[in-house]
Amino acid sequence: MDQEIIRKLGVLSEVYTPAYPIEIKELFSGRDSQFRNVFSFIGQKGYHCLIFGDRGVGKTSFSNIVKVVCESDRQVAKISCNSDDTYESMWINVLSKLSIKHEEVKQDIGFNTEPEKTENVILLSNLVSGEDITIPKLLSIFQHLGNPIIILDEFDRLDPDRFNKRLLTDTIKAISDNLPDVTIIIVGVSEDVGSLILEHESIERNIGQIHMPAMSPLEIEAIIKKGEQPLGLKFSQDVVNKIIELSSGYPHFTHALCYYAATSAIYDRSDTIDAVHLSIAIRQTIDNAHESLRNSYRIATLATKQNIFSEVLYAASIVQTDEYGYFQANDLEPILSEILGKDTKVNNFTFHLGKFCIAERGEILRVTGSKNRHRYKFKNPLMRAFIRLKIEAQSSVTQ
Template identity: 25%
Template sequence: MRSFFRSRRPADEPVPAPANTRGAISVEAERIRPAEPAMPGMRREGGPIRRATAMDENVPRFSMPISNGLRSATTVAPEVSRRLREAFTPTRPKQEVNALFIGRLGTIRRIISAIEEERANVVLYGDRGRGKTSLANAVEQIAVQAGYLTIKMTCSAELGFEDMFRALMGRIPSSYHKGAAGNPFSGPRGFAAFDERLPKGPYTVTQLADVMDEIAGTHVLMVLDEYDRIASEDTRNKLAELIKNLTDKGSPVTLFIIGVAESVDHLLGKHPSIQRALVAVHLPPMSDREIERIILAGAEAAGISFSADVRRRIVNLSKGLPYYAQLLSLHSARAAVGRSSNQVERQDLAEAVKRCTSEAERALIEAYHRVIGPEGAGPRADVLYLCAQAPTDDFGSFRESDVAQVPLRGAGPAHKPEVINRTLAELTEGDGAILQRVIVPDGHRIRFRNQMMRQFVLLMQAERRELL
């Protein structure tokens, strides 16, 4: 690398420092004497001092370099980058209920009804990428507008039951205590927050429920997000006991639990005693109409437009997952802006698909290639495509008979039913199986073990199947 840069100028020719490269990374610097101190922007390698040169024009740069605030972008205008980041948010949930929050109104109504009318604790569950946290944020905002005191915590594997609820109770001010005479605003309290009402050391679920029963003048909604990360069986058992106690006491505290799971049992464990105290809400995939509205709303917010053909293809590739709709829309829009256009076309979507597959979760990439082999073709690849295109229920499962009905595009003649059935059996067996059979009242159905694999298969085979 050093010889490359030296070939562009004589080795001993001093280079004046450009006016706009203060603090820039040094690519090559003049030699300095070992005894002399190096100044900012210089390097010491022996010999005379040389200032750092400007970076090579081919080196990638941040689009919005920062120095005492935002400076002008060197490639994409900062305003355009900001609009795209706010319009399409695949890596972070929606924080506000605004024009960019699309759909899920029926689910929100069910959750509100459970909290407000049934005074039940709520569990929201479903597969990854469906927008559970965005929905929880919306419910939280709506509850605040109605006067609820909402407290949210994102769970982690190392979080224990006592630490979790001590932190939550510490966010309820003493002004909501009943007081000595049952008046929420009377009598000396002598504490700042409700965590001080708990024993200093370990405490029981009953003691916690008793302290929660001292709350008055509000209704507390405790939101426990990413509860699937809780690994402790003791924590899960204590939470189940707390749910039962809160219901029996008619406590002014409601738990709203959110997590990735196929069922409530997978999330909370099997506790039949709490079933009557819970309302379980499953979050299904979005409809095609809702996915298209996400694209249109984001496009309007970003000041760009997607052709009808591109919108249709993004909808087909997303298969009801808002995460993939946001991701494909964002990368497609950036590709269009990169070629100085505000119209997203099919070529931009093709670039987005390449980026999504190359940057996908490593587990998806490895599982996919382990199943189909190095050639990337053959009956397994074909059957995976058929499974990805098969019609599913709200839980992402499909009937075995539906697979053979899907037309096989861009890969020669269709396989015989016996070949498809034999390949399905191969894909559902063993530790590395990419599919799984699920039991239903009328027999069994099939689903991807990792639900995001469905979209990943389509993205990996998009060009071969002429989806682009």
């Protein structure tokens, strides 16, 4: 294979990472206001922060870069929580990422020999066991670390039947009161703080909240453009606009479309990524999407006779939502009227929206609010982008 192609493919795997969160600061784009907020909270004594938002908006990549920036002058322990964790096992995991330096002095036999000093690094997890993990014990350990930052990623995965969230809340409060230079950052899928942690009144003033919405078009464009210089490639403006549209604000799909489109252009020895390369990328992104997305879409649009389920679902994927991804049924009226080519009112498709919220159609949507003020949201927000990709692929076939 051509050495230049091999070189570019190697660079490509670093620039666009659809299967893995970003860990290199220079390759991260966007989230300027969220970065300002998180570093403002870190700089305040006794303050901690909670980063929350939908799945797929880039919270793990964001917290990775926070770690990279902060660990230049302090210890940072970043872990991923899981459903097997208990309060004790989570803290053991945290302590395995933190260390203290221990100096040993060895005196050789003889009058004229200088003592030999060696400095060892000891992981804190080696000094404790699960039974030792109590709030007083943690305070006694952290007081020797100066100003560490502890990042608890994927916090929503903790099983409430195994993990004592109330005890963690008490721990955060105790750290705020006694060790104000220690910062805890909690990261998780959620629409609100209350569903991630069990709050009590006295801790509200100690936790800053950072909501991570879907990315703006300008932020998505920055991700796309990030790879042009290192790859020596240029995305045509039409391709840039289409990737922004199809990504729906979710960087996972931006990375996937850019990766597959750039791969196609590299093999073509083309300096420009055009519509042909993007068309290939769309099909590859669909083929490599998570099985749960493909299966949910199949169940939701299954048809034994003519219906408008796929059209209603497509309308739901392109409708303007609030910052938490919700829309109301009447928001779909003008969109469906255009898709179907006729005036379409709410009563023509509320049945379909209702079906999308039950097992028969895969529970692809969830609904909140009272009967006359229902608000809908995709159960998996990444589905919005996946539907757009499916429709785009279908339309390119029929053209």
